[in-house]
Amino acid sequence: MATMASPVLLKPLAHSAFIAAAVMAALCALAGEPLLAASAATVGGIVVCSPTFRKRHGAAPWPGLRAGFFIILVLLVATAALTDRWFISYWVYGLPLLAYLVVPQRGAWIAILAVVAIALFMVYQASGIAQRHQMIGAFFLTLLLSLMLIFLLEFKRRQLMPLRRTDELTNAASQQHLTADLNKEIQRSEREGTTLSVIMLALKPSNDAEPAGADSRSILPQIGRYLHSHIRDFDAYYRVADLQFLIILPGITSPQASRQAEALRQGVQQLLTSHQLAMTLSTGAAGLNIGDDANSLQRSVTGALRRAQQHTGNDSQTFNGRNQEPKA
Numbered sequence: 001m002a003t004m005a006s007p008v009l010l011k012p013l014a015h016s017a018f019i020a021a022a023v024m025a026a027l028c029a030l031a032g033e034p035l036l037a038a039s040a041a042t043v044g045g046i047v048v049c050s051p052t053f054r055k056r057h058g059a060a061p062w063p064g065l066r067a068g069f070f071i072i073l074v075l076l077v078a079t080a081a082l083t084d085r086w087f088i089s090y091w092v093y094g095l096p097l098l099a100y101l102v103v104p105q106r107g108a109w110i111a112i113l114a115v116v117a118i119a120l121f122m123v124y125q126a127s128g129i130a131q132r133h134q135m136i137g138a139f140f141l142t143l144l145l146s147l148m149l150i151f152l153l154e155f156k157r158r159q160l161m162p163l164r165r166t167d168e169l170t171n172a173a174s175q176q177h178l179t180a181d182l183n184k185e186i187q188r189s190e191r192e193g194t195t196l197s198v199i200m201l202a203l204k205p206s207n208d209a210e211p212a213g214a215d216s217r218s219i220l221p222q223i224g225r226y227l228h229s230h231i232r233d234f235d236a237y238y239r240v241a242d243l244q245f246l247i248i249l250p251g252i253t254s255p256q257a258s259r260q261a262e263a264l265r266q267g268v269q270q271l272l273t274s275h276q277l278a279m280t281l282s283t284g285a286a287g288l289n290i291g292d293d294a295n296s297l298q299r300s301v302t303g304a305l306r307r308a309q310q311h312t313g314n315d316s317q318t319f320n321g322r323n324q325e326p327k328a
Contacts, residue, residue, distance in 0.1 A: 014052040018044050035083075040278065046067040046102055051168075056221050070102045070111070073120060081122040092119045093139060097146040100153075116143065136309045169217070169284075170224030172239040178246065181236060182294035185248055187287055196250055196288040197257035198297055200305045201264060203243040204313070206278040217242075219275055223268055230264060246301070258318040261285040261328030265316055279312035287319075 021044030028037035049066040050059045064258070077091050094116070099111035118141050167174055173181070189196040203223075220243075227237045227245065237247045247264075249257055263284040269281050282306030288297060303321040311317065 011052060014047055014050060015247075018047045021047060035076060035080050036111060039080075040078060042069050042073045046073070046098075050102075053173075057322060061218075064104045065251050066172075067107065067111075067307055070099065073098075078122060079304065080117050087265060092122065093142040097149065100146075100150045117290050122304060152256070166321055167224075167239045170220050170239050170245075171228060172224055173244075175238055175240045178238045178240060179294045181238075182297065185250055186288060186292065186294060186297070189250065193254045194251050196248075197247065197252045197254055198286055198301045199247040199257055199261045199264065200284045200301045201245045201247070201261070201268065202238075202241070202282055203268075204280045204282070204309065206280055206313075219271060219277060222271055226267060226271060227264070230267060232327060246298070254285065254318060257285040258316065261318075264314040265314075269314070280309070282308035282313060284314045285316070285318045 001142075014251035021040050025037045025044065028034075028040060033181075038141065046066055046069045047053055049057055049062045051062070057061075074095060077095070077203035095115040096112045098113055100108050103111040108247055166172065175196050177282050185196055188194075223245075224237075224239075227247065231237060231247060231249075235247060235249055240246045249260070252260070265283045267280055272281060282305055284307070286297060286304055290299075292300070300319040304317040308315040308317040
């Protein structure tokens with residue numbers, strides 16, 4: 001089954017960083033340095049809220065918490081400068097890069113500009129420090145290096161994006177590989193004379209006029225884990241739309257897929273109910289027929305799903321043949 005490789009190195013590193021920040025905060029508190037202790041504790045909070053520390057921290061509300069901790073850290077560093085605690089203010093050199101890593105993408109550049117403005121204000125206030133002009137040069141050199149690193153990271157990320165096999169949020173395989181993988185399974189089914197079925201599962205806000213918001217997407221990691229644990233190791237599931245999944249089931253007949261689709265629908269519905277999300281959940285199932293390819297099989301299961309959505313909005317439908325209407 002397609003899954004995302006676990007960050008073997010980054011997770012222990014994040015745990016080590018949190019322990020180091022906690023130890024530093026405790027030692028600074030004992031040494032009578034409350035600002036430094038608070039800054040170290042804030043860094044520890046940023047680490048804990050990162051998806052590297054725990055995978056589910058990539059979904060709401062953790063990104064907002066990370067941004068909040070970052071704002072607190074900026075305020076602490078600025079406070080240190082205004083109170084002549086300049087040994088802490090040197091942390092400002094790393095804030096632009098930290099802003100890119102911590103703040104959600106839309107606000108990262110605003111955060112970087114805010115950090116630059118605060119840094120310039122801090123240097124302006126440091127009129128009594130002989131190294132003031134050296135600090136300006138050092139800060140802008142660090143800023144330039146940080147921007148170069150950010151550019152390289154973004155460039156590499158966009159280069160590797162087409163090669164990603166999994167969706168970070170749900171751990172499902174990415175849609176880009178669906179058609180190729182499904183064609184391989186169809187060829188294997190025809191070669192070995194075995195059955196093949198697919199299931200499509202879709203969530204939809206109960207109010208059609210209301211778009212899916214952050215609350216709706218926050219349940220997606222749990223849905224991904226649920227699907228992962230309730231299908232076989234050699235099955236595969238794909239995130240084909242924002243709130244839509246497709247599951248490939250080798251060796252499963254159409255009636256079996258219909259029963260499994262309903263079981264999955266009921267299980268995911270319980271997740272939605274436990275999180276008090278007003279959403280409808282529909283599933284469609286379709287079996288492989290003679291002459292089907294990946295596109296026609298996807299059209300069949302999509303037709304079954306649409307029939308389920310039009311029926312009651314919380315229903316499962318099965319498509320049993322190319323020229324047949326979907327039926328329950």
